[in-house]
Amino acid sequence: MNLLEVKSICKIYGSDEAAVHALKDISFTVPKGEFVAVVGESGSGKSTLLNMLGALDTPTSGKVFIDGNDTFKMKERQLTVFRRRNIGFIFQAFNLIPELTVEQNIIFPVLLDYQKPDKKYLEELLTVLGLKERRNHLPSQLSGGQQQRVAIGRALYTRPSLILADEPTGNLDSQNSSEVIALLKEAAKKYEQTIVMITHSPGIAQTADRVLRVSDGMLTDFGRCLE
DSSP: OEEEEEEEEEEEESOGGGOEEEEEEEEEEEETTOEEEEEOOTTSSHHHHHHHHTTSSOOSEEEEEETTEEGGGSOHHHHHHHHHHHEEEEETTOOOOTTSOHHHHHHHHHHHTTOOOOHHHHHHHHHHTTOGGGTTOOGGGSOHHHHHHHHHHHHHHTOOSEEEEESTTTTSOHHHHHHHHHHHHHHHHHTTOEEEEEOSOHHHHTTSSEEEEEETTEEEEEEEOOO
């Protein structure tokens, strides 16, 4: 069963002679539990595409369905709640709250939703991510790799069906990059989540189940990677 369905997405910025066609009639599906890497040059449209998948931006035309839900038919408040509960975002810049500890950063999305934190699940995530000894540390007291693990924990904590990662290893060295990707894949598999990740790294792209390439606003599906 498909978790994500993208149907004829187009995005145009500007108008007339100044119009920029950032995305050109893009369609694809992602089954539940699949790990998809999206590659492409800077300015190719891949970040614009990720923003559409996460309903952070609105397409000029086309539809995005997440678990059967037409995201762009939702009203703003409904969409905000849906996004918070069903989509986990991981960014290159980590985007942690500097005044909050590791533990507080991870559970923050649940607190925003006025829900009671699941302490057992928190302990499980801290263990999987190797952060139990750092739970009371502030982001400034962590390495880049540890901060990205916290960001992954925050994305996973709401048990979203879809994880969107925008260059999650862009600020990490090769060793930390490999560790972070391995942890992300392990956690997503354990909790049966679907991942769509932008990356510039051919090595990281090859660890995905499938590779999509965006070039000049158009998409090519390279299919499943070889084991």
